[in-house]
Amino acid sequence: MSGVELVIFDMAGTTVRDDGQVPEAFTAALAEYGVAVGPEAIRALIETSRDAGLMVTFEQTGTARMVSPEIETVLYRATQESLTNIRKHAHASAANVRLAYEADAVSLRVRDNGRGRKGGEDNVGLSALRERATALNGMVLAENHLEGGFVLEVTLPLEHAV
Numbered sequence: 001m002s003g004v005e006l007v008i009f010d011m012a013g014t015t016v017r018d019d020g021q022v023p024e025a026f027t028a029a030l031a032e033y034g035v036a037v038g039p040e041a042i043r044a045l046i047e048t049s050r051d052a053g054l055m056v057t058f059e060q061t062g063t064a065r066m067v068s069p070e071i072e073t074v075l076y077r078a079t080q081e082s083l084t085n086i087r088k089h090a091h092a093s094a095a096n097v098r099l100a101y102e103a104d105a106v107s108l109r110v111r112d113n114g115r116g117r118k119g120g121e122d123n124v125g126l127s128a129l130r131e132r133a134t135a136l137n138g139m140v141l142a143e144n145h146l147e148g149g150f151v152l153e154v155t156l157p158l159e160h161a162v
Contacts, residue, residue, distance in 0.1 A: 038072065039064050039099055042079050042108075046097060049083045055094040056083070062101030071156050074132045075099070075108050078140075078154045081125045082110035090114025090150060107155040116144035129154070 039060055046056045067075075079097060086092050092114030100107045130140045138156035145151045 038066070041072070041076050042097065042099060045076070045079050045083055049087060049095070052087055054083070054087055054092070057094070057096045058099075059096070060099045060101075064099075064101055067106060067156075067158065070132075070136055071106065071158075074129070074136065074138070074154060074156060075106070077132070078108050078129055078152065079110060081129060082152050085125070086110075086112045086114060086150075090116075092149060102158075104159075105155055105157050107153060109151065109153045111145060111151040112149045114149050116148065116150050117142075126152075 043058060046058050049056050083095065083097075086095050090112045092112035095110060095112040098107075098109040100109070126140070126142055133140045133154055133156060136156050137159065138154060141151070141153040143151060
């Protein structure tokens, strides 16, 4: 097992306390091995895109809080898929990622200044994202933006929050 696998295995029984919170020791142990969680994982994806030459801005609104691994996975994969598609297909020079924590939901919005999507059908990645979000009672909006480019917005209720 790798170090990260050992940490997760060793702490598996203590990842969620009785009050529903994830112990700081767990996230700290993951961070020690360079594994980002929450907004930090999204920031790491943004840095990768910046390193590849895409100008990406990031904004976070509301107070970040722990959410379920399922919600975290959807937010991470939506960011990853969006930024990858922007770099490969959008012919965009810039993108904006906004992560918003609200009272009863968390939303992710990724917008680029590229050429927009041709055709109206979802690709495999977008279809999978819709399935993941729907399983969590969330919703996905994916469309060409009126001012140009493409926008993806994922909204997930926090009923699955940790």
